[in-house]
Amino acid sequence: MTPLQELVDPGLLAQAAFAVIVVFTFTGALIAVLPRNILYNVLGLILCLTGIAGLFLYLGSPFIALMELLIYVGAICISIVFAIMLSRPLHLSLPKRHLPKVLGAGAVALAVFGVLAIIIFRTPWHAAFVRGNDWSITSIGAYMLTRYSLVFEVMSVVLLVAILGAILITSTGGRRAP
Amino acid sequence: MNSLGTYLFIAAALFVIGVFGLLQRRSLIGMLIAIELMLNGASLNFMAFNRFLGPDPVIGQVYTLFIMGFAAAETAIALSIIIALFRRIRSINIEQARELRG
Numbered sequence: 001m002t003p004l005q006e007l008v009d010p011g012l013l014a015q016a017a018f019a020v021i022v023v024f025t026f027t028g029a030l031i032a033v034l035p036r037n038i039l040y041n042v043l044g045l046i047l048c049l050t051g052i053a054g055l056f057l058y059l060g061s062p063f064i065a066l067m068e069l070l071i072y073v074g075a076i077c078i079s080i081v082f083a084i085m086l087s088r089p090l091h092l093s094l095p096k097r098h099l100p101k102v103l104g105a106g107a108v109a110l111a112v113f114g115v116l117a118i119i120i121f122r123t124p125w126h127a128a129f130v131r132g133n134d135w136s137i138t139s140i141g142a143y144m145l146t147r148y149s150l151v152f153e154v155m156s157v158v159l160l161v162a163i164l165g166a167i168l169i170t171s172t173g174g175r176r177a178p
Numbered sequence: 179m180n181s182l183g184t185y186l187f188i189a190a191a192l193f194v195i196g197v198f199g200l201l202q203r204r205s206l207i208g209m210l211i212a213i214e215l216m217l218n219g220a221s222l223n224f225m226a227f228n229r230f231l232g233p234d235p236v237i238g239q240v241y242t243l244f245i246m247g248f249a250a251a252e253t254a255i256a257l258s259i260i261i262a263l264f265r266r267i268r269s270i271n272i273e274q275a276r277e278l279r280g
């Protein structure tokens with residue numbers, strides 16, 4: 001045993017790290033939703049997505065955790081940061097919150113959570129009879145090029161169309177924007 | 179830490195926070211951020227079922243990858259629409275986007 005394992009029980013350490021990750025995730029999610037300063041929202045989203053990448057590690061998939069960091073934190077959040085320059089100038093006073101709207105949104109959210117919690121509790125989850133344990137990246141690549149090749153191609157086409165559409169929508173057709 | 183219900187509850191809470199944000203925000207970028215939260219709740223659900231119930235560990239990971247790819251496409255399109263809308267009405271407040279005429 002290494003000295004660290006003699007000092008601290010590894011299982012306990014794993015649980016503590018899990019709790020920290022969950023706290024990070026929820027703090028980030030709340031920061032992403034509640035403040036009205038849009039920059040705080042994006043920073044909260046980054047915190048939340050990093051926490052989710054940690055949860056993917058706990059779920060046994062380092063590859064998906066890396067992809068989460070790469071695609072969500074690296075690409076999506078940064079492109080949102082680019083769009084933030086369109087938000088209102090940060091030194092201006094913010095508009096007032098519309099209290100009935102916030103209360104209504106909270107009520108709807110609580111109702112949805114109640115329904116989901118009931119579903120989670122009531123459903124008897126059964127594991128599949130035969131369960132594979134091949135978590136390697138190699139098999140993911142093999143599946144993407146054999147069994148899921150059609151979906152892979154469709155996703156590539158969708159991304160290409162999205163890029164072209166984004167360029168078309170934002171281009172001003174050769175003239176200056178009014 | 180090692181049970182299906184924990185992860186399902188975390189995913190449900192993330193989804194619900196996303197719903198709350200989507201209904202409450204007026205800024206289009208804020209709504210986009212809320213949609214990202216909901217998508218992440220969904221992919222966390224996929225990964226949890228994949229870890230604890232699914233027959234083949236590859237399938238859930240492939241699905242999560244697809245969700246990420248489509249989220250990237252969705253963000254690109256949404257941001258370009260927001261930029262085009264901002265050019266037209268000089269604002270990204272959803273309540274000022276009232277006309278459909280191009």
